[in-house]
Amino acid sequence: MSARLRDDCFALPPGVDWTPVDDALARLREGLTSVTGVESAPLAKASGRVLAEDVRAMRDNPPAANSAIDGYAFAWEALGQNVEDEANLPLQTGRAAAGHPFKGTVPSGHALRILTGAELPKGTDTVVLQEDARVGAGRVRFQPPRKGGANSRGRGEDARAGEVVLSAGRRIAPEDLARLASVGVGEVPLRKPLRVAVLSTGDELIPAGEPPVPGSIYDSNRPMLSALIAQFGHDAVDLGAQQDRAGTIRAALDQGAEDADAILTTGGASAGDEDHISRLLRNEGTVTTWRIAVKPGRPLALGFWNGVPVFGLPGNPVAAFVCALMFARPALAVMAGQAWPEPLGVTVPAAFSKAKKPGRREYLRARLTPDGRAEVFHSEGSGLIGGLSWSDGLVELPDGALDVKPGTPVRYLPYAALR
Numbered sequence: 001m002s003a004r005l006r007d008d009c010f011a012l013p014p015g016v017d018w019t020p021v022d023d024a025l026a027r028l029r030e031g032l033t034s035v036t037g038v039e040s041a042p043l044a045k046a047s048g049r050v051l052a053e054d055v056r057a058m059r060d061n062p063p064a065a066n067s068a069i070d071g072y073a074f075a076w077e078a079l080g081q082n083v084e085d086e087a088n089l090p091l092q093t094g095r096a097a098a099g100h101p102f103k104g105t106v107p108s109g110h111a112l113r114i115l116t117g118a119e120l121p122k123g124t125d126t127v128v129l130q131e132d133a134r135v136g137a138g139r140v141r142f143q144p145p146r147k148g149g150a151n152s153r154g155r156g157e158d159a160r161a162g163e164v165v166l167s168a169g170r171r172i173a174p175e176d177l178a179r180l181a182s183v184g185v186g187e188v189p190l191r192k193p194l195r196v197a198v199l200s201t202g203d204e205l206i207p208a209g210e211p212p213v214p215g216s217i218y219d220s221n222r223p224m225l226s227a228l229i230a231q232f233g234h235d236a237v238d239l240g241a242q243q244d245r246a247g248t249i250r251a252a253l254d255q256g257a258e259d260a261d262a263i264l265t266t267g268g269a270s271a272g273d274e275d276h277i278s279r280l281l282r283n284e285g286t287v288t289t290w291r292i293a294v295k296p297g298r299p300l301a302l303g304f305w306n307g308v309p310v311f312g313l314p315g316n317p318v319a320a321f322v323c324a325l326m327f328a329r330p331a332l333a334v335m336a337g338q339a340w341p342e343p344l345g346v347t348v349p350a351a352f353s354k355a356k357k358p359g360r361r362e363y364l365r366a367r368l369t370p371d372g373r374a375e376v377f378h379s380e381g382s383g384l385i386g387g388l389s390w391s392d393g394l395v396e397l398p399d400g401a402l403d404v405k406p407g408t409p410v411r412y413l414p415y416a417a418l419r
């Protein structure tokens, strides 16, 4: 680990009881910094990774002025003043094609056959489209374009050598690889992947696929959170599903602190008898339990175990999912060296009614109708995991009261933009 976090960075000011979502996010944002080291990798391995440093162009792009079309290149100046007149220029022998620059200089008042991407030959600055030109008897005739430089791309018009083309903290997208390649960058400085351990807790949990036993439920959180972590661009470390016993959970946290940069746990985050995560962190680590004014969610235990931050998410899979997207995602992004990612929301008309009470921010499982309105799952029951797969995003209702009627503008956050 290249940087340590302060173990009091999650502490709340005295007297704070219910933490509004925005305050919780602001505290995470202030308290966390990147903890990952730096390595370098070839472009082909860089997609989805985080840039460790600003990257500068190694050369201009385009490296030379070139043609945007197939046509005929000539010098605009040589046409004279009257642009209404049809031009009639002798054709220079030869041609310019991409990868095959024309070697000589095109004499003033002459034109040369040119293909898309070819460097503009010396003596030319403008290109006329081949469909707008007539060729015959060694000459080319055309109505001149209105402007000099038409249909050409200037040297360095896309990037200048030395200019910062991508900034540190950016998560590299496929299109960024095109940008980097275009300016001659083949090797990029990257953050090492953040390792995030996932631990499920609860005596009732058994792994998916095993025969059911009385009193058991299947562990939904671990496969979901591990996959989310991978989508966020981090490496997931599996700490298993552990019984609610201090000894087992302590051993798992020790393992997590050894193998990972952050630990996500689910279950046992409240103050109940079996809430070992809160208790262990309180007694043997450091913890702040945030009662976040959010639905679904509420208890979010944030602490440190052997110097590694622990995000104690609620056990309920719907609440765990929402809290992972809204709180863990930006927090982990910062630890991984990214800029704090603001969730992308769009305002759309509601396709539902709801009288929302004041006090807690609410996230409803939602999806867009074909005409762009947000409909919500038929039940807000947070035990209904089916509503997660039914939905393709969340509607975020503000902390205050709101009387939503069909057509009321609401903020819709697509899952696709939260991954």
Ligand code: AMP
Pocket: 200, 201, 202, 204, 205, 217, 218, 219, 220, 221, 222, 266, 267, 268, 269, 270, 314, 315, 316, 317
């Ligand atoms: P807890 O936060 O431990 O009180 O758990 C809240 C609810 O979520 C309980 O109904 C648990 O059975 C359930 N739950 C906890 N962890 C999981 C899990 N990994 N998968 C599915 N349900 C869970």
Ligand code: MG
Pocket: 201, 202, 203, 267, 268, 274, 315
């Ligand atoms: Mg439990």
